[in-house]
Amino acid sequence: MADNNHLHLQTLTNSNSNSNSNSNSLTTTTTNHHSRRRRRRDKEDEDSFAAEGDAAEVWGTFTENFRQVQSVLDRNRVLIQQVNENHQSKIHDNMIKNVALIQEINGNISKVVSLYSDLSTNFSTMFHQRNEPLDSKSKDDTSQA
Template identity: 80%
Template sequence: MANNPTTNANKKLKHHRNQDSEEVEGDPEVWATFDKSFKQVQSVLDRNRVLIQQVNENHQSKIPDNMVKNVALIQELNGNISKVVSLYSDLSSNFSTMFHHKNGDDPKNGGVPREG
């Protein structure tokens, strides 16, 4: 049976992925950073759930004061959505940086491996 270049490439890729996985699994600092970020996101999302419930209750009550309160609640929701976007952006950046450092790539140099 002849060597299949695609199969060999897939084996190498799978081996590389397994090495990366082992390196990340063994780095508690990386996981602690991700855990902290996801907990921050979850906290904001939980707050948004409460805000949405309040907005719905105020809307259903049709009480003018409650409708006015909804303006501030919706503004807070909007700000929280921006926070979630920012947190995910930071998380993505941190992941990318960690990945490039683990592979010896220099993200400032277009992902080209560092010399040395």
Template identity: 80%
Template sequence: MNSLDSSSLESTMDTATAYKNNRSSKLKRQRPHLIDTVSDCEEEGDSQVWETLDRNFRHVQSVLDRNRVLIQQVNENHQSKTPDNMVKNVALIQELNGNISKVVSLYSDLNANFSTAFHQHSKNGTANGK
């Protein structure tokens, strides 16, 4: 769980932003005459992709944060060893299980969205003679 904390998410988003900024400056250096047409279209498309990725990463992070709270509650209930708390753990563990499935689904969607955007971007780049 530690590998998916908020600092790793921020690092991933910082890397993605750095890539986007580097790509944009490289395009401006290589093809300054295309800046007004191609770059404007790409920037709008890129910003939509980054906004979608950002929104999805934030959703994943909120589910992971909820899971952290659930795990703490399960541990506290388990340590108390009272029958009532043990019964509560059943529902908490069921919620955890559902959240794990949700995270898997969200990451699958992220992968599909990113892959589609990447291939679309590559196809557009080839069509524009890059």
């Protein structure tokens, strides 16, 4: 009978040590999960900070391009006023000057088209770059599920 009690006690001891081992394994797994989550959050914070710096640079570029566009449009307004004045004067020399003024207006319109094209490209690039971390994050989340 003593041997049976000893065997029963040994089984309980082994059962408790396995339970402690499982508990330690669970604690380690939970700790690793939180560490990964914390590292991912830190990385996202770093990415966000870098993106804010990039965004400031992009917005600076946008602002500069819009200033250039506005400057060219202002110049065209002055040129169009001059063309109208020359046309109303019906003086031959003024009409000849209009040819060069209209050519400058056309060139300026091409500049505006080019500047807006650059703005569009820059905006599209910025939009896709800012969404890349979100796209890769959603792919990571999907692959982890």
